[in-house]
Amino acid sequence: MSFKTIIGLEIHTELMTETKMFCGCTNEFGGDANTHCCPVCLGLPGALPRINETAIEYAVKSGLALNCKINTSSQTDRKHYFYVDLTKGYQTSQAERPICEEGFIELEEVGKKVRIERIHVEEDTGKLNHTETGETLVDYNRAGVPLIEIVTRPDMSTGEEARLFLDKLRARLKYLEVSDVRMEQGSLRCDVNINIVDEERGLKSNISEIKNLNSFRAVEKAIEFEENRHKELLEAGKNTIKETRRWDESVGETILMREKGDSQYRFITEGDIGVLNVDEKWIEDIKNHMPELPAEKKSRFIKDFSLPEYDAEVLTQNKELANFYEKTVELIDDYSMVSNWIMGDVLRRIKDEELEIEETPLTPNLLAELLNLIKANTISNNVGKKVLRTLFETGKSPKQIVEEEGLSQISNEDELIEMIEKIISENEQSIEDYRAGKDRALGFLVGQVMKISRGKANPQLVSEKMKEKLDSLK
Amino acid sequence: MISKEDIKKVADLSMINLSEQDIKCMEEKLVESIQRVEILGQANTDGVEPLLQVHEPIEEFRKDLVEVDYILDREEVLVNTKEQQYGYFKLLNIMD
Amino acid sequence: MDITNISAYEMHEKFLNEEVTAVELVNAHLENMEKLKELNAFITINKEEALERAKILDEKLASGAEMGVLAGIPISLKDNISTKGIRTTCGSKMLENYIPPFNATVVELIEAEDGIILGKTNLDEFAIGSSTESSYFGATKNPVDNNLIAGGSSGGSTVAVKSRQMPLSLGTDTGGSVRQPASYCNVVGIKPTYGAISRFGVVSMANTMDQVGVVGRNVRDTSLLLKTLMKKDTRDGTSYKKSEEVLKNLDVNKNYDFKGIKVGVLKTIGDYKLDEIVARDFEKAVEMVKSLGGQVEEISMDSLKYAPACYHVLSTAEVSSNLARFDGLRYGYRSEKYETTEELFRNSRQEALGKEVKRRILFGTYVLLNENKKEYYEKALKVRRLIADEYSEMLSKYDVLMTPTTPTIPFELGTNSDNTEIQYNSDIFTVGVNLAGICAISVPFDKEEAAPVGIQFIANKFEEDKLIKAGLAFEGGNVDEL
Structure with missing residues (x-):
């Protein structure tokens, strides 16, 4: 039937x-x-x-x-x-x-x-x-x-x-x-x-x-x-x-x-x-004072912030979220970075906790502060995620969290080279592999450096210096 | 024409208990009422709009402002009820 | 001198001139109220508070403060007008002990003008009826002849005024409830335009027709209180600003006649089963209006024959709605016998509402049933338009229309209150005015006559000035010369 x-x-x-x-x-x-x-x-x-x-x-x-x-x-x-x-x-x-x-x-x-x-x-x-x-x-x-x-x-x-x-x-x-x-x-x-x-x-x-x-x-x-x-x-x-x-x-x-x-x-x-x-x-007067509705906001987001349709849809589904996005991009010049972060870690967190964005300690100012730390290479992307979690739990500012927990990224070359040398000396097999043309080995070695730096090493810099070092050993 | 069943129905709808004798008495009176208003059927109302009110539309709407002066104290709210408790109107052991 | 024997105007003047104190005025009326208890005009007498207030007014006058236009005048209110702290029963067991926590706007207006509220008058239960016999507090008797009904539903108010227990009183008029008892008691009664006086705090009977009316012993007194109450009220959405302009420039001290006034009189007046005496007096009244210069012309109104039926359907429908709130829960009578909420509602309403009230509720519910609504309720709404339009057409041609207030003189107490045909017929000249929302006044044909007959003048919306002028002119004529 x-x-x-x-x-x-x-x-x-x-x-x-x-x-x-x-x-x-x-x-x-x-x-x-x-x-x-x-x-x-x-x-x-x-x-x-x-x-x-x-x-x-x-x-x-x-x-x-x-x-x-x-x-x-x-x-x-x-x-x-x-x-x-x-x-x-x-x-x-x-x-x-x-x-x-x-x-x-x-x-x-x-x-x-x-x-x-x-x-x-x-x-x-x-x-x-x-x-x-x-x-x-x-x-x-x-x-x-x-x-x-x-x-x-x-x-x-x-x-x-x-x-x-x-x-x-x-x-x-x-x-x-x-x-x-x-x-x-x-x-x-x-x-x-x-x-x-x-x-x-x-x-x-x-x-x-x-x-x-x-x-x-x-x-x-x-x-x-x-x-x-x-x-x-x-x-x-x-x-x-x-x-x-x-x-x-x-x-x-x-x-x-x-x-x-x-x-x-x-x-x-x-x-x-x-x-x-x-x-x-x-009625005309009310019409003229109507706020922007989700559909209108969505097309504006696509146009003004060059967002993909899906992202714009998600961000405008909820007025508070859309406002949050708009306020954040006023403070940091990277539309897609902000949308990726909101749609990723921020929304996941909100969903898990069954909260509305305005009910969490996160504000556009704090999110912009966090993203700016990443952009300035003060912390890595991964550390950024950790900082966000701490922020949700404590309400402290990203700067304060980074400082208190000593999470600042290590970009000092001498310090990094010291760690790189330590890892190279401990992983002879990987050096062999690298020489044999196995690119995976580079990733592994960089990962090891990140590990001993507890994630604080600047990954791009480590990768660059590691490559230099390995090549010099050829 | 109005029947006993009709009377029971409207009595139910208007929450009024009627004894059998009441119903009989009401029936007589309501039948009379119906007969009296039957004359309306003679009026030619083709194309006539119902007149819902004789006053003009409301001059102004009420502004959305709290009118503290008109809000009653709780004692005044409850002063005329038979049973109250903790500031609520109270009904005893309702079974429904 | 008996101070209750003079007009409200004179009482006010004598008070201002310190010839009499407010306390003396109140006491003199209280004395009459005591003496005339058997007329049963009052449900509640507001003795202590009124004396207290009178004392304050005396002091206020002595202090040289400016006094209100009603200063010193005792006034009674029909007991369906809410008074804060004073029980307001509507003549029903349902509200026997109900004490409103707020004042009706008319009460505030009277007090603001230094009037003294001295009592709450008897009425047919919930203002439903036309004899003041259906009150839970017993019937009111007619002071003209104690064996006669007072008329109603504002019978307590007209009796109080006629028997000098009160110089002025408020009633309510939904289908003639001020004008008919005024006619039966030989006093003046005005039903103003719908929306002319605030209904806030006035317990609704049929709310698209209810209007507060004023009762006095002469037209001048009546207009004094009327003018005080014709005010826009923000608490009543059906109250209108233009009400305030109507009587603003009217001089009630002038002599009026009917010169230049076009008066419409029903040609078919003979069709309405008039009592012989009513027919005779009305004829004389028309002659008098003519002799005072009125241009009287005969008119016919085809829709009038539908007015009582139309009124019956619409008023009962509205009664069934307005009285739905009396369920025994928040205020009013609550039955002891209940095990479910439905039983609470049913038993409370059965035990505390009177027979006539129940009848109207049931009929009103009947005409609103899905299966009947079109045939009765909606048909009546259309007929209402025919009636309103016809009045409007007539009043575009004539300044006032003139009818007897009622086709009959009052019948004997206890004889006809159950006879719906007589009740029905007695409304014929009054209900149309309420259906159309226009205004009307009833003036005694001859105040001293043993068989009271009232003459009704009808005017268009917000033309109460025409009614007052016509009333003053008619009152000024000498019926004995006819």
Whole structure:
């Protein structure tokens, strides 16, 4: 049987505004329970919402970055349901006329365009804590925090594509500085809608919605799990039910939360806000102040820094990394050396530690200092790697590390010749080999000198002097 | 026409418990209501846009500035609730 | 002299001239409130704080400080207007003990002008109703005749003003809830333009139609409080700057008549099942307007017959939404009986909301169901446009429209509150004004008449000045000469 998987995503992102969506309470993460609350976000009787200008601006920015059409006239609506974390019996959202529509993200890697159906603004809910003794404690600090919801069309067909889409989406939102897009902290949440189609037999499974996905990796894994679950059911002549499922990371499975009935949200216009007019002039203004996005930055890196496409792609995937690169090359005149170092040892280190570049002690100044030491032959490339490791661990500057650990390169010829002579006297066989025309022998001898110098000898100089010495012995 | 099932459905959605007798009484009243609003069907609204609000669009958006004066003390936040603990609203032994 | 027997203007003047102290004014009204307890106009009396405030005002006056335009005047508020530290019940068991931690903007405005908030008045539960009989705190009685209903939902406010327990009071008007009880109690009631007075802190019933209204014993008093409250409020996104300009240059001390004023009167007024006395008085009223120079012309409004149905669908839909927040969790009544959150919500709402409120919530939910929305809710929104457009067209041709405020005079207490047909019909002339978001005033035809009849003047958005002028002119006429 040939199956096709159909995947759509719904992404909620908290916006990094100063205040909440509809009131002037601080939008700071955390805080003591119920200390970021006012009559509006608590839903006290008589309190009225007033929409946050910056939240609208951020939504428009996001729409522009995702190639959306911006609606100059949209509408806020009330979505009704009862839940403990909701203070008004409805969530203020946008149903009929969202602020952005019809966008897309290009996945060049797989030659696919994922369409975005809509982006709308809405508010977050409060948080529940369950105590061991069975009580529920409710904190409304998060109630009313501004969100955008991004809804894609069902254009993805593998977990990898979903992952790719999310990577690009996250990079763009981060570039825009509209959200800190951290899945672990819940500032980016992703729900997956998935079903499969058996084209030969004209069968399809019912859509499952997967929630509680705490990382992009979890999104990928959950998709794989669901794909198999749907396939097995169809193959067994059964089908899935329309349901909402929860990803359980510990067992690597999705678990049924609830069956989806007919949803009766009783949407009505939020009359206290009503029509939301965003005039062309404002949109134009936002457009003019858009930061450079990953794709634009990538082509500029290729052009300005003569980088290969792959390198430019890697360096611009993340805004902080791209900034780091740009700042470093201002301090040292060697574009490819900087990119090689960042893409090599620096990124490896960051990946291993699961950190962001800005969370490490490494700064553009320190990296430039290190590379300049190498360029000036004060240390060798290999010692440089060692210095970088120490820098990551201690936060000390490269100069300080080199000094404290006595890592300065030996370029003093007398000192080097002394070592060369010592090695030659200890390796007669190698001299024979060299004479017999075996080039490998030279490398071996140089290596031995490097070894007794504990890597500090200037390798080019050793090689040069070694050759001279050996040739003179002929 | 509105049925008992309809009433149970809307009662569920609006989180109101109704006894059998309540339902009977409500049914009568809601049927009356439906009959009363049926006249709307006579109005010719072809090509008429719904009127969502009578006020003009918002004059200005709220500037994104923290309004310290309007933020409530935690005591004020919790003053009207029946149960609280450690600064949280509290529900007892919820089973769901 | 009985100090409660004079106008709010005079109270203010006498206070400024030190003929009477604020404390005396408060005490005189408190005395009446005590005497007239059986009318049940008040849910909460703000005695201690009001006396404290009166004392401060007396001292402020003595110190020679400049006084606000409401200085010394006791004012009551319908009990769906939030008062910081004073319980605000909405006439419901649900909010019996709810104490708002904040003031409605109108409260701040009154206090900024040195008015004294002396009590919270009775209302139909959550302002839903038109008789003030559905209050959890019992029905309010009509001072004109204690056997009659006060009208509603702002019945407590109009009764307080009529019976001199208060010179001025605020109500709210969603479909006639200020004008109808004003008519029933023979006092003046104004429903301003939607967006003219801040709704911040005013508990929503049907929020696209709710508006704070003012009740007074005469047009001049009423306009004084109205003018104070017509201010742009940054806490209410539907409040507008132009509200501040409307009454700015209006001189309420002048004598007005209807010369040069174009008045539209419904040609088909006979179709609306008017009580005989209402029909007779309205006819006389039209004659009087003519005799005062008004250019009266007959008009017809085809969409008006849809107004009550349109209002019923939209207001109940909004009620079902606005009352969803009362779940027993953060404030308000919480049932003791629950094992799940859903039971907590269900039981709290069942035990603490009244019958009529539940009915409206259920109907409002019904018209919003996926399967019904188009037929009812969306249809009503379209009809709303027809009604608003027709009013707008009429008001482009006429300065004011004139109708009886209600087709009937008040019925007896306890007889009809469950009769939806009568309730429904009684709104016919008032609800359209709210659907269109325009403004209207109800003025007593004859303040001394035993059967109260109110005359309604309707004007376009932000034309409250026309209402005040028409009201002053009408009040100045002599009905006995007719």
